[in-house]
Amino acid sequence: MPSNVEIKAKVDNVGHLKKLAGALCDSEPVVIHQEDTFFNVPNGRLKLRKLQDQKSQLIFYKRSDQSGPKFSDYNISYTNDPESLEKTLELALGIMGKVKKTRLLYLVGQTRVHVDNVDGLGNFMELEVVMKEGQSVKEGENIANDLMNKLDIQNGDLITCAYVDLLIKNKS
Structure with a gap:
């Protein structure tokens, strides 16, 4: 099964983050419009991503x-x-929630750096270190931590859950 090591953080100064990410990336970011529908499942997460x-x-x-x-x-x-x-899937499992976002994708080595504007939540950053065959989780964590520092992401900015969880919390 493919795997990655990731972090997610709230972003206050999106312009600063874009400037730092752009300096690390060899090309312009790709703009991606996504709508994710999350379904109720007994373990893990299941989402349908419309692109x-x-x-x-x-x-x-x-x-x-x-x-x-x-x-x-x-x-x-x-x-x-x-x-x-x-x-x-809605009939079989029920819908947990939907997330709409505009994502800027920067590629930095083996890492996808996402700058996300999430409808109803605001600006976030997500790093996904795409693991290579035989690469240890520790190596992925080291890459993520290094990029977190280079992108000026502080530990206090980190979030633990998915965007859908934040949207559900905001509704209640």
Whole structure:
């Protein structure tokens, strides 16, 4: 199963973050509009990601809710009919919540640096160190920590949960 080490953080100064990420990246960021629908599942998370001008993705992943770098393994299936798949999964599992965001994707080595503007939440940063075959989790954590420092992300900015959890908390 593919895996990564990731961190997620709230961002107050998105302009500063974009400048730092741009300096680390060899190319311009890619703008991605995403709508994620999360389904009720007994373990892990299951989301249907709708992307503009690309195949949609059904993504299952397991990740602990903790601050700082965390290991995540995942599996992705692709679909050309996300609406039908969403309806089927809604009927079978129920919808937990939806997240809409505009994402800037910067590629830094083996890491995807995301600068996200999440509808209803604001600005966030997410690092995903895509693990290589045979690479240890510790190596991934070291890469994430190094980039966190280079991007001026403080421990107090880190969040432990998914955007959908924050949206659900805000509603209650």
